[in-house]
Amino acid sequence: MLKDRVVTALLLLAGLLGAVFLLPAIAWLAVCAALCGLAAWEWGGLARFDRPLRMSTAVVFAVSCLMLGYLTGLGSGTLAGTPLLLPLYAISALFWMFVVPMWLLRKWPLDKPMLASLVGFIVLIPTALALAHLRVVGPWVLLGTMAVVWVADIAAYFTGRTLGRNKLAPTISPGKTWEGAMGAVAAVLLYGIGVLVWLGAGQAGGALVIGLALVTWTALSIIGDLFESLLKRQAGLKDSGSILPGHGGILDRIDSLTSTLPIVALVFVLLSH
Structure with a gap:
């Protein structure tokens, strides 16, 4: 299993x-739209849509992503139209920071097609557009942003397996532990320090702000992971799909990105205007 995951x-x-x-x-942008469509297909499985509704959801989400990206200039590699994405990114940020924590606490079911479609749109479309947006900002910006989530995931996995004793959310994801979460925070902070040293940006005030942002970022990535785990548990599924050997589906790989990438893209929009 670990070999399949690594390969x-x-x-x-x-x-x-x-x-x-x-x-x-x-x-x-087309790749991002295709990923959005595949993720939407899997989302339909979590929401227990019938096959025609799953297919139509996947197509609508992929086309919506492609059209929004094209209309805001992401298809031509410009950032001039990205302020138009501000409301979408803001809704995503509010959803992850305020709605999802309550959702996890109350364990609301995703059992109404209209609600499931709306939530899926909020979760997937901003993420796919943020993938396209941050790549236009700079390839290394996108990879560096994604690397924070990768570092957190890997550190949480191995720290949890080695030191994990206290369950983080036993009724949602029994394998996740507080020790794993703390390992993720520590690893992300070390990653942040390494980036600051590499960039030569070592001022104390700025480093403190970045450190707090990274801790918040890590917490949001864990929330994104837990949210998908809850939906899978409610749907009776181990993985969102089987397209990726050892990893499950697309949603299993981007769950933590859905709660982080749009917020980073939001920050870039706000800082640029």
Whole structure:
């Protein structure tokens, strides 16, 4: 199982690096839209949609992502239209910071098609657009942003397996522990320190703000992971899909990104105006 995870992860990383650095903007936007459509198909499974509704949801989400990205200039590699995405990113941020914590506490079911479609739109469309947006900001910005989540996931996995004793959310995801979460925070802070040293940005005030942001970021990534775990548990599924050997589905790989990438894209929009 671990071997499959490692091999798949290496292949995904190689594909991601090639796509991020070599594809023109319109092709990268198309990739983001395709990922959005695949994730929407899996979302339909979590919401227990019938096959026609799952298919139509996947198509509508992919086309919506492609159209919004094109209309805001992401398909041509410009940022001039990204302020138009501000409301979408803001709704995503509010959803993850205020709605999802309550959702996890109350364990609301995703049992109404209209609600499931609306929530799916809030979860998936901003994430796919943020993938396209941050790549236009800079390939290394996108990879560095995603690396925070990867570092947190890997550290939480191995710290939890080695030191985990106290369950983080036993009724949602029994394998996650507080020790794993603390390991994720520590690893992300070390990653942040390394980036600051590399960039030569070591001022104390700025470092403190970045440290607090990284802790918040890590917490949001864990919330995103727990949210998908809750939906899978409610749907009676182990994984959201089976397209990625050893990793499950697309949603299983981007769950933590859905709660973080749109917020980073939001910050870039706000800082640029």
